[in-house]
Amino acid sequence: MIQKYIPSRRVRPSRSAAERPAGTSPYKRKRVRAGGTAPKPRKRRTADQDKAVAAPPVAPELSEKQRRHLRGLAHDLKPLIRLGNAGLTEAVATETARALHDHELIKVKGPGGDREVRDALFTDLAQRTASALVHRIGNVAVLYRPNATLQRIMIPD
Numbered sequence: 001m002i003q004k005y006i007p008s009r010r011v012r013p014s015r016s017a018a019e020r021p022a023g024t025s026p027y028k029r030k031r032v033r034a035g036g037t038a039p040k041p042r043k044r045r046t047a048d049q050d051k052a053v054a055a056p057p058v059a060p061e062l063s064e065k066q067r068r069h070l071r072g073l074a075h076d077l078k079p080l081i082r083l084g085n086a087g088l089t090e091a092v093a094t095e096t097a098r099a100l101h102d103h104e105l106i107k108v109k110g111p112g113g114d115r116e117v118r119d120a121l122f123t124d125l126a127q128r129t130a131s132a133l134v135h136r137i138g139n140v141a142v143l144y145r146p147n148a149t150l151q152r153i154m155i156p157d
Contacts, residue, residue, distance in 0.1 A: 060144070061132070070153075078107065080099050081099060081109070096143070100129055100145040106143055108140070110122060126143055
């Protein structure tokens with residue numbers, strides 16, 4: 001029986017920190033392909049972007065034709081915000097403002113129970129986020145606020 005020669009791995013002798021030249025690391029450098037580009041720097045939020053989320057614009061006035069158009073767009077959306085037993089807290093209002101900044105048109109699902117309380121909750125949420133309450137059916141309300149910098153939803157005049 002013929003045995004094959006399998007070469008062993010070469011082991012580089014380890015150097016102690018004193019023997020190693022200054023500024024070098026004992027770890028291998030990351031291999032970079034030839035012609036590769038450096039990674040893009042991360043984008044940081046500017047003060048203007050923080051103000052856009054913190055200070056919402058004035059709530060838009062919508063005509064009935066515009067409300068109908070927005071109801072049609074919101075039909076297949078899922079509720080992004082769910083109000084619980086705690087009701088409308090500051091955290092819920094800020095999260096709703098952020099969602100409106102990102103999506104412009106969102107659905108909010110409120111708690112079951114008394115209709116007047118739920119209506120007051122939805123109108124208060126619309127006022128605190130400076131958005132327009134498009135419509136409400138049962139526990140679900142649709143809110144709309146156009147993005148000040150880049151409008152994604154074009155509504156008819």
